[in-house]
Amino acid sequence: MTLEQVYQDHQAFVWRSVQRLGIPSAHADDAVHDVFLVVARRLAEFRSDSQLRTWLFAIALRVAQRYRRTQARQHRKAEALRSATEARVESSGEERRVAADLLHHLLSTLSEDRRAVFILIELEGLTAPEVAEAFRLKLPTVYSKLRAARQDLEQAIRREEARAEREVG
Template identity: 30%
Template sequence: MSRGSAAESGEGPQDPSGFDKLYRDHVDLLYRYAYRLCGEAEAAKDLVQETFLNAYRGFNRFRGDARVSTWLYTIASRACMRMRRKRKGEPERELSLDEFVPTSEGEFHLQIPVEGLTPEEALQNKELREALDRAIQSLPKKYRMTLVLRDMEGLSAKEVGAIMGVTERAVKSRLHRARLFVRKELSARGITES
């Protein structure tokens, strides 16, 4: 999308084809992000719907200062926080920072290969993915969002900071703690880096 506003380029709510293209180009990306945040299909679908509804309402005000995907991640992150606050009575396990035990090991890579695997490797891959998903879902929301945006969606620390409304330093700190926690959770399940 160009630097001008969506309204100036003729792609605002008055031109639904512009928004339709934005939707088609980003719906899978947003669903993947929403699923990683919510951990369940129905909640992810609700979050995607809420995100695109809010994006449609603000489409004519999008100035192009950030990439469209970054703008959508921001909307989704805020909608996720609102949806979480609305679910009263649903406990969310919050962790203290004492549970983040530092290690001297390097960064934990969250990308798991999926192609060219033997049946045994595919089964191990599936088990690793399930353990990884459980570990990520155990993280407090702010750490989970940071980890998903940075390590799984591949955004820069600066972009994650803009989406979450925090400094790059805060992003790096949260990311470090989240990685340590995930590594600890996987290690507790007998899964180690290879």
């Protein structure tokens, strides 16, 4: 398993993940670079491609954490919120982008663990048992975190809608 192979097979996954973890699309390529720079250093010790994606995701989490600590988080949130309230989501590319920005903003309101579980299961299609094993969680705990993440997101959506209505009205 070479870096090139891993990059080619998983760079799209990492690219999606870093954005879902709160890194703006304009900085996503840099974040992908940072993730694979870590991968390049440790790949030789990685004997199997099993669990590779969850390992990559964990590195992406670290990159995103570092980013959030050092970047203007409030600014990004404000931008995402403004985009969300200014547009009406239908089906065009721009509208999908706005929806993506909104979802990423909503994800940023979740706790780290709930967000990770939600991204891997709901957005990336991993199974709950896979996530449980990768992160050494009990299966009921994974389901619990997923359920809590959904509830948090629903509440966040309602808050955003109420805020948008106030701003419009």
